[in-house]
Amino acid sequence: MPKLKPLREISLRDLLVVVLPLVLLIAGGFYLASRYIQPAPPSRLVISTGGGGGAYQRFAAAYRDVLARYDVELVEHPSNGALENLQRLRDGAQEVDAGFYQGGLDGPQEQDGLTSLGGLYYEPLWIFYRETAFRSEPDRITQLAGKRIAIGGAGSGTQVLARQMLRANGLEEKGATLIEAGGLGLAEQFAAGKIDVAFVVGPTQSATVWTLLYTPGVKPMGLAHAEAYTRQFPSLSRIVLPEGGVDVGRNIPSHDLALVAPMATLLVREDTHPALVDLLMQTAIEVHGGPGVFQKPGDFPKAQAVDFPLSSEAARYYKSGKPLLQRYLPFWAATLIDRMVVMLIPFFALVIPLVKIAPGLYAWRVRSRIYQRYGELKFLEAEVEATPERHSREEWLARLDAIEEYANGLPTPISFSDMLYTLRGHIDLVRAIILKRTVAAAERPGVVES
Structure with missing residues (x-):
């Protein structure tokens, strides 16, 4: 047998x-899935800010402190303002990932590759005037005829908006002397009698704005036609600076002032890592979400496209908040797990x-x-x-x-x-x-x- x-x-x-x-x-399935794993988020982010004394630099410093807690280095590239920030982002040769932007300057172009993180805060248009240059308090831009007007530096959003407002009142080409000047030096030029009026765009956190609000003999001007300007320029909103809103003790300003303001945003490239966009959203909420002269707590940031389409990651953040994993895990651990989800x-x-x-x-x-x-x-x-x-x-x-x-x-x-x-x-x-x-x-x- x-x-x-x-x-x-x-x-x-x-x-x-x-x-x-x-x-x-x-193994073949995991290999194919691995082809779709996103790279790790970079530990360095380059942002185009603004000139000295401006709010963009101040906010960038606050962003830097917040991002440092997540081991992300924020590298600041100063600029002349929002317009130059936009030009840098559009220039592929410029190694800039994000930049502060003033609504109303421009719009998206074909293959721009730029998206917005929503409305961050109001950037009021301040028109400061030297009291001795006027017989009475002005409240119309036409009353600036014949004056020496500082309209901001080249490449700044201030100059673009100043020219728009002056053009709407027939003062850009003639009837006034336009001077390309801005920043902290405006206070000295007022004191020296070199300028009669200065256009400045920025929140009260701007060192330039704050300095001029407390400069003797210089006052902020309200706009009687503020509502009319918002109809002519859709990017503008009418806001009110209440009496004593800057300083109750000194009663600055001495009465309510109607102002116009574009919306500020942060533009990012479409290829910016989604995890960094989430982190920027968290940072923006921490930096801009508090109370202010022109806002209540929680008013900003808001899911509003400012000239450019709202980032898909930002839209998701506004709808759902912080990503689930980042609520319970450190940023880098959460992003690692999030990247590996595709392997599931x-x-x-x-x-x-x-x-x-x-x-x-x-x-x-x-x-x-x-x-x-x-x-x-x-x-x-x-x-x-x-x-x-x-x-x-x-x-x-x-x-x-x-x-x-x-x-x-x-x-x-x-x-x-x-x-x-x-x-x-x-x-x-x-x-x-x-x-x-x-x-x-x-x-x-x-x-x-x-």
């Missing part, structure tokens, strides 16, 4: 045949289903080899029953022994040993049939013993 091959816990061959294709399939796709799509079907495939492969022997055994039995005289008993038994030898040589795991023993029992049944239905070669007719 053929020797039975020792039983094993598992069949290494069957296991390899089943597992290897699955491993290759899973092959895990759930391939690994879990394949792990579930792998045991079935393995069992099917082991059973299929045993069932194959059953097929051979069935054919042999049918042949013996139909034509036992076709072969001698020895020939029939030789064929049966071949089936048994192959069955005994199967690498059958212990868990499937019952099937193997059942097969061997059926082989013995067929052997009994052969012994009963056939005759030995020596007994067959026509066979002569020597």
Whole structure:
């Protein structure tokens, strides 16, 4: 009788045949998923700010302190103002990731690749005047005719808006002397009598604005036509500086002043890492979300597109708040896990289903080899029953022994040993049939013993 091959816990061959294709399939899935993993967010962000004494530089300093808590370095590139910031962002050669921008200066151009983080705060247009240059308090821009007017430096948003307002009142080309000047030096020019009026765009946090509000002999001017300007220039909003809003003790200003103000925003490139956009949104809320002269707590930032489309990441942040992982984990840990989430796709799509079907495939492969022997055994039995005289008993038994030898040589795991023993029992049944239905070669007719 053929020797039975020792039983094993598992069949290494069957296991390899089943597992290897699955491993290759899973590896291919993870490889494809890895192609879509976003790179790690950079630890350095370059921002274009503004000139000395402006609010942009002050806010950039606050941004730098907040971002440093998340191990992100903010590199400031001073500029002449919002217009130059926009030009830098549009210039691919400039290594600038973000820049402060004043609404109303321009609009998106084809393939700009720039998006907005929403409205951050109002940037009032301040018109300061030297009291001795006017007989009475002015409240209309037409009353500035014949005066020496500082309109801000070249490349600044102040100059763009100042020219728009003067042009609307017929004073840009003639009727006034326009001087390209701005910044903290305006106070000295007022004191020296070099200018009569100065246009300044910026919040009260601007050092230039704050200095001029407290400069003796210099007053801020209200606009009687403030509402009319908002209709002519949609980027402007009418706001009111209340009496004593700057300094209650000194009653600055001495009465309510109607002003106009564009909205300030932060522009970023479309390819800025989403995690950095989330971080900038958190920073903007911390820096700009408090109370102010022109806002209540929580008024800003707001989900408002300022000339440029709202960033998709910013829109999601306004809707849902801080990303879930960043609420419970440090920034870098959260971004790492967020990047690796894409790897869960092959895990759930391939690994879990394949792990579930792998045991079935393995069992099917082991059973299929045993069932194959059953097929051979069935054919042999049918042949013996139909034509036992076709072969001698020895020939029939030789064929049966071949089936048994192959069955005994199967690498059958212990868990499937019952099937193997059942097969061997059926082989013995067929052997009994052969012994009963056939005759030995020596007994067959026509066979002569020597």
